[in-house]
Amino acid sequence: MKVLNCLCAGLTLVAASSVFAPELRAQLTGLHVEPVTTHDGTVGSSDLTGHTTYRVYATLTSPADLIQAVYGSAEAPLNVSTTTDFWQTPATSVEFGTSVNPAFFSAFPELAYDSWFTIGLESIPSQGPAGSEQIGSIGMDTELGMFEAGANFLLNSDVGGSYYALPGATNGIAGDDLEVLLGQFTTSGLLSGTLNLQIFLEGNTVDVQQVTMSFEAGLPGCTNPEACNYDAAAELDNGSCVVPVEGVDCDGNCLADADGDGVCDGDEVPGCTDAAACNFNAAATDDAPETCTYALSGYNCAGNCLADADGDGVCDPFEIAGCTDASAPNFDAAATDDDGSCTADGESFCGFGTVWDEASGTCVWDGQTGAAPSCQADFTEDGLISISDLLEWLPFYGQTCE
Numbered sequence: 001m002k003v004l005n006c007l008c009a010g011l012t013l014v015a016a017s018s019v020f021a022p023e024l025r026a027q028l029t030g031l032h033v034e035p036v037t038t039h040d041g042t043v044g045s046s047d048l049t050g051h052t053t054y055r056v057y058a059t060l061t062s063p064a065d066l067i068q069a070v071y072g073s074a075e076a077p078l079n080v081s082t083t084t085d086f087w088q089t090p091a092t093s094v095e096f097g098t099s100v101n102p103a104f105f106s107a108f109p110e111l112a113y114d115s116w117f118t119i120g121l122e123s124i125p126s127q128g129p130a131g132s133e134q135i136g137s138i139g140m141d142t143e144l145g146m147f148e149a150g151a152n153f154l155l156n157s158d159v160g161g162s163y164y165a166l167p168g169a170t171n172g173i174a175g176d177d178l179e180v181l182l183g184q185f186t187t188s189g190l191l192s193g194t195l196n197l198q199i200f201l202e203g204n205t206v207d208v209q210q211v212t213m214s215f216e217a218g219l220p221g222c223t224n225p226e227a228c229n230y231d232a233a234a235e236l237d238n239g240s241c242v243v244p245v246e247g248v249d250c251d252g253n254c255l256a257d258a259d260g261d262g263v264c265d266g267d268e269v270p271g272c273t274d275a276a277a278c279n280f281n282a283a284a285t286d287d288a289p290e291t292c293t294y295a296l297s298g299y300n301c302a303g304n305c306l307a308d309a310d311g312d313g314v315c316d317p318f319e320i321a322g323c324t325d326a327s328a329p330n331f332d333a334a335a336t337d338d339d340g341s342c343t344a345d346g347e348s349f350c351g352f353g354t355v356w357d358e359a360s361g362t363c364v365w366d367g368q369t370g371a372a373p374s375c376q377a378d379f380t381e382d383g384l385i386s387i388s389d390l391l392e393w394l395p396f397y398g399q400t401c402e
Helices: 109-113 141-148 385-398
Strands: 003-008 010-016 031-040 050-058 067-073 078-080 135-138 153-155 159-163 179-187 190-201 208-217 354-357 362-365
Touching: 031 208, 050 190, 050 208, 067 078, 067 153, 067 179, 078 179, 141 153, 179 190
Parallel strands: none
Antiparallel strands: 003 010, 031 050, 050 179, 067 159, 067 190, 078 153, 078 190, 135 159, 190 208, 354 362
16 A cells, blocks of 8 residues: 655555555445534624534444544645635634633633534543544645635645644544544535545554545525525525515516506506507506597598598598689688589679679670660560570471471
8 A cells, every 4th residue: 555755743644546445344434414503693792693503524334433634635625615604703713623612601602603623522632532632733724714714715735734633542533423523614604515534444544545525514495485486494595586576476466456457556557558549658558537639530640631632631521512713603611622613793704785684694785885686586575585585496496497
């Protein structure tokens, strides 16, 4: 089995080629996360509302299996992240669980929920199993400083680093429950991470296993009770909430629709909805009283005729036939279209030496100009050629004169 040329404070890292080697008799079976407390209020002087405290455990197959180190490098990054930030107690700086002293919990109860890394221990070694010792670390001071400020922990440098249990310490032994605590993390976000573990199988420093495993915690979902997809079981809001538009329910139905037209009262647009009206409004959804206006019959909305054959400004349906000559005796002031029916008055109709006789409706000699006109067709000898003369003449029509 190859051994890396790196001895750090007694920590021995073996080559990754030994992972899952045939001679291995046991192995890490997984990482699991347990929520310790879901906070809803103030703890000590800190408001932890909305935060959850989680613990991450490694599960092994033998009580004697021992986790000796957790490490990270550019080739195998060590990462513990949250979608928000990690809560760190303002009372003190605690990077590892082996620095937690429960004696201070009465004065600073929030200290019990600080975020830290560990191998097996949740408090100072004197309170742990026999043989427990402080955890050592190397190559991760910068990353730990950022983590203590609430940032994600990411160890991916070329040199790499690790935190580890000292040789001979019992911190990382699986025990009867086959579990080893690796960290406690308090956050209001989704928790996830990737850990690289070096394990002594059955506690034998010759049988070494290096394993990379990931974990995540926090049930994502919609935590808004007013959302259509509210999930009462969700622990962390993942941004998936669908809130109905104001005025409608989750099925898109109006909460108020007085006229039942499918348009919510708050969205109604008053106006004329008749496309045939002059003031039609395409955006309108609700007719208001006296809203629509229409063109007069035969006219468009601009007041122009729909039909005006002679172009006189009078629409064809409204033309009135008659005599439009104001000098004619049969002039019709109501007429708009001259139909050729105008008759001339007496002065303009009668020739020279004649005058208009109203009684007979004909022109007669004026009695002054020249001699009395010859009136050969005046069969009735009344001085007029009229229908009476025609009637006298008709019986003789068609006879041969001698």
